[in-house]
Amino acid sequence: MSQPVDILPTAPEPAGHTCGCGGHDEADPVLDVRTIPHAIRHAAVFGAFDAIAPGAAFVIVAPHAPRPLLAQLAERAPIDVEYLVEGPEAWRVRITRRTPA
Numbered sequence: 001m002s003q004p005v006d007i008l009p010t011a012p013e014p015a016g017h018t019c020g021c022g023g024h025d026e027a028d029p030v031l032d033v034r035t036i037p038h039a040i041r042h043a044a045v046f047g048a049f050d051a052i053a054p055g056a057a058f059v060i061v062a063p064h065a066p067r068p069l070l071a072q073l074a075e076r077a078p079i080d081v082e083y084l085v086e087g088p089e090a091w092r093v094r095i096t097r098r099t100p101a
Helices: 038-051 067-076
Strands: 030-032 057-062 079-086 091-097
Touching (some): 030 038, 038 057
């Protein structure tokens, strides 16, 4: 059974893209993981994380504090985390991929 995925009209294109379209992002991309089936949720976030350049950030919107996910991301590369909203219905977390020292 498939689930619909809501596309947010205010979400910018992914940061650091290299498609040649000439687009430029002014704000951090937002990934609302509440709309992604649980079985592939972490994989979707990993894909978004891998797509951003060092120094760039994106915001996830989650149904709970994403501590295990953040720990997994920190194992992939150094990150900075900023909780923008902490519940009770949604958590908004900015994840920044640190630039290499």
